[in-house]
Amino acid sequence: MGTVKKSDLRHAVSPSARPNTKNSSSGIKGAVAPVSALRLNSRSIGSVEQTKRSKPKNQGGDEEFISNYAQKDTSTDQRTSLVNLWVISLILKVLLFVGYHSTDFDVHRNWLAITNKLPLRLWYTESTSQWTLDYPPFFAYFEWFLSHFVPRAVAQDGCLDIVEKGTYGFSTVVFQRVTVITSEIVLFVALQSYIDSFTGVTDRCRALVVALSLVLSPGLLIVDHIHFQYNGMIYGILVFVVSTARRKQYLRCGFWFSVLLCFKHIYLYLAPAVFIFLLRAYTLNLHYDTKRSFYHNAVRMVRWKNLFKLGLVVLAVFTVAFAPFVYHGQLANLAARLFPFSRGLTHAYWAPNVWAVYSFVDRFLIQVCKRVPLARGALRTLFHFDPALLDNAALVNSTTRGIVGDIEFLILPTITPRVSFLLTLFYQVMALIPLFIQPTYERFLGALTLCGYASFLFGWHVHEKAILVVIFPASFLVLRDIRLLDCFSVLASCGYVSLFPLIYTCDEWLIKVVYTLLWYIIYYFSFRKVANVSLASKLEGAGYLLVERVGALFILGHIVIVLVVSLVQLLDVKFEVLKRLGFLKLMVVSIYCGVGIISSWNRFNWLYFLDESIWEDVADKSLLSESSLNHTSTTT
Structure with missing residues (x-):
């Protein structure tokens, strides 16, 4: 058998080799024949997406599915576009205009009226209606912006009236429903940006699946387009946070999260994860140089330039949001609206968290004490409760009457805001330790999800809608x-x-x-x-x-x-x-x-x-x- 020369081998694998030319077709055609399927790799396919390699028959079904998907006549960029989906989704959302809407509709109608009719200094003190403005400044500015697009016919319909209870017609419903749909464009743009951050066909198609699961989320359909809120736009900002974190654009990540907090303060639940991620990945340098002194390493542990830039970005966002209210001396009123600690542990409808199960156990033990006299003594010894309270109907029904307020537990110990806060903090800190050690994008998503979990499960007066704060980051x-x-x-x-x-x-x-x-x-x-x-x-x-x-x-x-x-x-x-x-x-x-x-x-x-x-x-x-x-x- 002859020996293959290195020069021949070099020529065979040279980029300039043309297997389809007449000179090489007879010799290389047989070698190229098996190379018929597009092999997809989640990281290596970028600029070489059209390179063809052989693919084993026993390869996973997901790769085969994505490969077939990518080889359609339509280009991958068009296939991973969300524009068509947004247009199609309009049909269902418009059909829901005539359906049910909750009292949250009148809440936002009242906020339109407040921001349109009153000066800024009175926004967080006006209380004609029980639906007072209790969202951060950026959302108030957003309502003020929308109020300037209210048509005259809609304004005459009662859309901008500051009254105790709003009276409005179908034209007001149409206008506000349209604002929800329009604002949801932010979510589509953010998810499209997330998809475009991937270069490989495999990664883009997987990102598309994630994006579709979010834009078609039943949670958004129920909460935004039936119940009535603006969560689509706000979760779009959260997607920008995730997308910029993946690109390692830390300043933009800090900017978008600051904007998010100034729109809706419920995302304080996620703030610890974002803070630790940016601190560890962008501002700290924990590499210890043994050739340098301890003082030198201590000074260089902080990337001062990065810390200054990040702090400047965050400070600028919060200055734009809160400076006008500080100027008018309304910061205390604003804080009182954002954090009403007088509310009870659970909402009128129990959010499906630890406190719902805790409340159920307490109700169950009350019935046991009433119907099983022998168990009363054992439970009294264990939990040290007053048996006389079992005859107080108001206390017995305090957790099941569907009213927002203080909750009294008769058998189990009563939960205070301090206990709720400490439990939430403990489980969040536990999630942050691995993130601090390994500040990768993957760990960031995991910590973000666990911070959402901890706040939802152990938080004070949590709404059932807050489960979306867990579902969205977990989806990625x-x-x-x-x-x-x-x-x-x-x-x-x-x-x-x-x-x-x-x-x-x-x-x-x-x-x-x-x-x-x-x-x-x-x-x-x-x-x-x-x-x-x-x-x-x-x-x-x-x-x-x-x-x-x-x-x-x-x-x-x-x-x-x-x-x-x-x-x-x-x-x-x-x-x-x-x-x-x-x-x-x-x-x-x-x-x-x-x-x-x-x-x-x-x-x-x-x-x-x-x-x-x-x-x-x-x-x-x-x-x-x-x-x-x-x-x-x-x-x-």
Whole structure:
């Protein structure tokens, strides 16, 4: 057998070699024939997306799906555009104009009137209506901006009247619904920016799946386009925070998060994760130079220039937001509106969190004490409660009367704001430790999600709508590992079903149930198709399968819960006993969804703290994969 010269080998692999020319077709045609399929790699396909390599037949189904998707006649850029989806989604949203809207509609109508009719210094003191302005300044400026586009006919309809209870017609409804749809463009632009931050076909297609799950979110449909709020626009700003963090554009990340806080202060829940991420990744340098003195290393530990730039950006945003109110001496009134600590532990409808389960246990123990005399002594010894309080009907019904206010627990210890704050802080700090040690984008998303979890589960007076603060950042993680996807499936199903009681009218029942079911089916199969099946998930074997099966059964249980609760709601018109137990159906949904969200939080914590492979930097994993592949090829 002849020896192959290095010059011949160099010529064969040279970029200038043209396999399709006449001179080389006979010799290289056979060698090029197997190279027929486009091989996709999550990091290496960028400018070389059209390079063709051979693909083993046993390669994962997700790669085959994405490869076929990318090889369509339409270009990938067009395929990953959200413009068409936004246009199509308008149809459903416009049809909802004639449907139900909550009192939040009159809240925002009143805010339009306040910001339009009154000077800025009175915005946070006006109290003609109970729906006082209690959002940060940027949202007040946003309402002021919208009020200047109110047509004369809409203004005459009562849209801009400062009254105790608003009276308005359909023209006002149309105008405000249109403002929600228009403002939601921010979310589409932000998600398109997130998709465009990826260069490889595989990554872009996976990012598209995530983006579609968010823009089509049942949570946004229920809360924004039926119930009525402006969450789409605000979550769009959160997506900008995530997208800029991924690009390592730290100043822009700090800017967008500052803007986010000035729009809605509920995102203070996520502030610790953003602060630690920017501090560790942008302003601190923990590399210790042994050749330098301790003093020199201590000074250089802080990147002073970066700290100054980041501080300047954040300070500029908050100055624009709050300076006018400081000038008019309204900062104290503004703070009192933003943080009304006089409200109770739970909302009128229990958010599905730890305190919902805690309240349920207290109600259950009260009934045990009343009906099982032998248990009363044991419970009294254990919890040291006053048995005389069990005869006080007002206290017994304090957590189930559906009124916002102080909650009294009769058996279990009463929860104070201090206890709620300390529990939230503890679990957030625990999540921040790995982020400080490893300030990667992946860890940032994990810490962001866990901070949202902790605030939702242990926070004071949490609304059920706050579950979206957990779902949105978690959505960007689910494709990294199939186990995260299983955890997220329980979170999303429980979170979205827990929003159903917001829309209690029969006309919208079919919309919220069918839309959520269709979303979940599409999401389930799409995400399963492209999610990464890690080696660790395969090694878990029976344990992983058991968790997956239990989670699937729990998710299917929502169908039973929704049908039973809906049936009770229909029958309470005919049966007086069911009407007196009106809070029962809300409690069933809250407790069932609360148990699911708590279990998903436990599973997420397990993966966050004990499985390092999920949180490795994508670039490092790609290099490791390529190195292993090259080693295997060389050995072969």
